[in-house]
Amino acid sequence: MVRNIAFIGAGNMAGAIIKGLIAGDYPAERIRATTRSAESAQQAADKLGITVGTDNAETVRWAEVVVLAVKPQMLKDTCEALAPDLNQQLILSVAAGIDTRALAQWLGDDLAIIRSMPNTPSQVGVGASGLFANPKASDSDRAFAQQVAEATGLCAWVEDEALIHAVTAVSGSGPAYYFLFMEAMIEAAQKLGLDAESARTLTLQTALGAASLAAGVDTPVDQLKRNVMSPGGTTERAIHTFEQGELRELVEKAMRECAARSESLGRELTQ
Numbered sequence: 001m002v003r004n005i006a007f008i009g010a011g012n013m014a015g016a017i018i019k020g021l022i023a024g025d026y027p028a029e030r031i032r033a034t035t036r037s038a039e040s041a042q043q044a045a046d047k048l049g050i051t052v053g054t055d056n057a058e059t060v061r062w063a064e065v066v067v068l069a070v071k072p073q074m075l076k077d078t079c080e081a082l083a084p085d086l087n088q089q090l091i092l093s094v095a096a097g098i099d100t101r102a103l104a105q106w107l108g109d110d111l112a113i114i115r116s117m118p119n120t121p122s123q124v125g126v127g128a129s130g131l132f133a134n135p136k137a138s139d140s141d142r143a144f145a146q147q148v149a150e151a152t153g154l155c156a157w158v159e160d161e162a163l164i165h166a167v168t169a170v171s172g173s174g175p176a177y178y179f180l181f182m183e184a185m186i187e188a189a190q191k192l193g194l195d196a197e198s199a200r201t202l203t204l205q206t207a208l209g210a211a212s213l214a215a216g217v218d219t220p221v222d223q224l225k226r227n228v229m230s231p232g233g234t235t236e237r238a239i240h241t242f243e244q245g246e247l248r249e250l251v252e253k254a255m256r257e258c259a260a261r262s263e264s265l266g267r268e269l270t271q
């Protein structure tokens with residue numbers, strides 16, 4: 001299914017989705033985007049290989065699907081300015097925290113609105129998105145949103161919109177947790193004596209290998225972990241150190257904070 005799709009905002013997340021779509025053979029001439037300045041529009045056009053302008057109204061009138069990809073703090077003003085040019089386009093919002101009720105208030109009551117919480121690995125085809133549709137969205141709207149998400153990776157629907165906060169804490173923000181872990185491992189590897197390049201390549205390949213193995217076999221992750229841990233061996237010491245340092249509790253705390261921030265962001269920006 002190909003529809004004219006306009007991204008309002010052409011930053012990190014829109015760029016990641018657009019790259020994923022194009023890599024999945026979505027026709028580039030059916031994708032447009034906007035940014036705030038002519039200079040950033042030109043940069044984004046060169047980087048993404050699509051038409052990027054600064055005229056939201058014109059771009060929205062061309063579109064059948066409008067993707068809201070500006071920062072949550074910019075969303076209310078952006079939506080209210082777009083509202084007069086909307087004519088039943090499907091709205092896809094990737095903004096953290098802002099619910100479909102607020103979006104409908106700013107854009108128009110009758111609109112089909114689908115929220116997607118994607119992540120930046122979308123740009124290399126291994127994104128993970130959570131989706132929620134308001135009751136106005138048709139089966140075909142849902143199918144289109146799913147197609148966009150699947151062009152860039154995999155997706156899961158939630159039927160309770162509040163669960164988008166949890167999705168944000170898992171997959172929306174999750175890549176940054178793994179990047180932090182990689183950063184820490186690269187630093188520690190160098191302290192153990194490896195040169196910077198070996199520290200980096202061994203760390204990244206190990207992350208890729210662990211994720212590929214976990215995704216590629218049916219074995220639960222705790223068993224995969226135990227398979228690395230020879231009794232009395234080396235891994236056991238490292239895992240014991242993580243557990244003693246309460247890594248699990250820390251992960252849960254961080255994810256609860258993330259979900260809570262998603263909720264409070266929504267409250268602050270929709271009052």
Ligand SMILES: NC(=O)C1=CN([C@@H]2O[C@H](COP(=O)(O)OP(=O)(O)OC[C@H]3O[C@@H](n4cnc5c(N)ncnc54)[C@H](O)[C@@H]3O)[C@@H](O)[C@H]2O)C=CC1
Pocket residue numbers: 008009010011012013014034035036037040056068069070071072074078094095096117118119120172173
């Ligand atoms: N970065 C990430 O990993 C993820 C981000 N998101 C959501 O995606 C949205 C965008 O985030 P990023 O791409 O990281 O931000 P960003 O700052 O990289 O991109 C925002 C873009 O919006 C443009 N913009 C701002 N106001 C505009 C307007 N009125 N009209 C047209 N363009 C306008 C800016 O020029 C910029 O290109 C946010 O709402 C965020 O919550 C969701 C999931 C993951």
Ligand SMILES: O=C(O)[C@@H]1CCC=N1
Pocket residue numbers: 096168172173
């Ligand atoms: O940090 C943020 O607010 C955005 C939403 C999910 C990932 N990045």
